[in-house]
Amino acid sequence: MLNLKQLITNIAFDLGFDAVGITLADDLPKSNEHFLSWRESGFAGEMNYLLREDPINAKPQRIVPEAKSVISLLVNYYTEPHPDPGSDFGRVAAYAVGVDYHKVLKGKIKQFQERIKKEISGQFISKGFSDSVPLLEKSFARNSGLGFFGKHTLIINKPFGSYFFICELISDLEIEASVEQTGTCGKCTRCIDICPTEALNVGASRDLPLLDARLCISYLTIENKESIPVELREKIGEWIFGCDLCQIVCPYNNKTKETTWEEFKPKAGIGHWLNLKEVLSIRSDEDFQSKFSHTPLIRPKRKGLIRNAAIVAGNRLSPNALPELIWLAENETDLIIREHVLWALSKYDD
Ligand code: B12
Ligand code: SF4
Ligand code: SF4
Known part of the structure; x- marks a missing residue:
């Protein structure tokens, strides 16, 4: 019989997610401190969703009060860039060349929730999203074993690199946590x-x-x-x-x-x-x-x-x-x- 972690991992791969990892839904006090000092320096500019008075970004239980775990999912979006067609054209970042990922991933995460519900034959409390909730998604992805922070501040995964979206399912499911991925930029700048x-x-x-x-x-x-x-x-x-x-x-x-x-x-x-x-x-x-x-x-x-x-x-x-x-x-x-x-x-x- 499969344990819950294996079951969830199998469902994620079956639905097309490229990698999956799990971490506890505990607060991240160090990340919170870093986030607060970052925005106090003014580095958040005018992004109002990062400037709320009582930030919940490092606190998953403020999003799902019953939360026990965060399942982080990785979606590779990379496609080989086409050669420069010349000075009459402007370049679009790789993450944006296809359909809006918010729409695509919302539907896929819903399927993920429904499949889990069916396979465990029971209800569970959860909220799934990608880039639409003020959570420090990179910190939770790192803690879920999906990669490490590169100096460009994005998460790098071996073997996917950094061209991927991060999605989460915060839930009251108790699941064994994944092992963190080691890696570093070394002297590279x-x-x-x-x-x-x-x-x-x-x-x-x-x-x-x-x-x-x-x-x-x-x-x-x-x-x-x-x-x-x-x-x-x-x-x-x-x-x-x-x-x-x-x-x-x-x-x-x-x-x-x-x-x-x-x-x-x-x-x-x-x-x-x-x-x-x-x-x-x-x-x-x-x-x-x-x-x-x-x-x-x-x-x-x-x-x-x-x-x-x-x-x-x-x-x-x-x-x-x-x-x-x-x-x-x-x-x-x-x-x-x-x-x-x-x-x-x-x-x-x-
Ligand atoms: C605001 C935002 C932006 C802002 C600010 C980016 C930033 N680096 O903070 C802007 C508009 C500039 C931006 C740009 C991009 N973004 Co953006 N963005 C976000 C968003 C919504 C919030 C990020 C946030 O809270 N920033 C505040 C800072 C302080 O938080 P943080 O970077 O997580 O900080 C932590 C680390 O610094 C950390 N830390 C701990 N240890 C270490 C060690 C090292 C070495 C470092 C450097 C840091 C570090 O501590 C902090 C607190 O936890 C997230 C989605 C989300 N909800 O998380 C997407 C997100 C980060 N963006 C994403 C993407 C794809 C991009 C772009 C590539 C898009 C593009 N091609 O134009 C660029 C990349 C620019 C870059 N070099 O970061 C992806 C990144 C996926 C990945 N591989 O990591 C995310 C996760 C969206 C998603 N769900 O997929 N983005
Ligand atoms: S320092 Fe080098 S290895 Fe690290 S994120 Fe930047 S380019 Fe990549
Ligand atoms: S931090 Fe990265 S994405 Fe932002 S301007 Fe510099 S090179 Fe471009």
């Missing part, structure tokens, strides 16, 4: 050195870096709803949505295999490169919704994505984007879009 905005160079020690989200291209192009500081615009380079530079240079990602999840492949979504002219010519929120609502690119809304496209067009001096930039400079009423469009046009004159 490639991610810190490649980061164009020095977002990983803000801590007291390069051995335990902190990330200043306000400098990270991922934050600037996705989470930030306002103007992008002028001094950072050129550093954004070709990235229209998110950034992968600190993962691209990481030796742990050298042997990463392509995802088996069809939903995360480029043909299921908008792919690795976006045509700048096409983005800049989206005239209404409805038009934007119909193009992007099935993808993670919905998050910055029309305003944010056009802002990003203007920056990339200015950085790459895209010939095809130029007429659209001129049209927007003459007709667009949104002040943030206008400001970035004028900045982009000034680059063509340099």
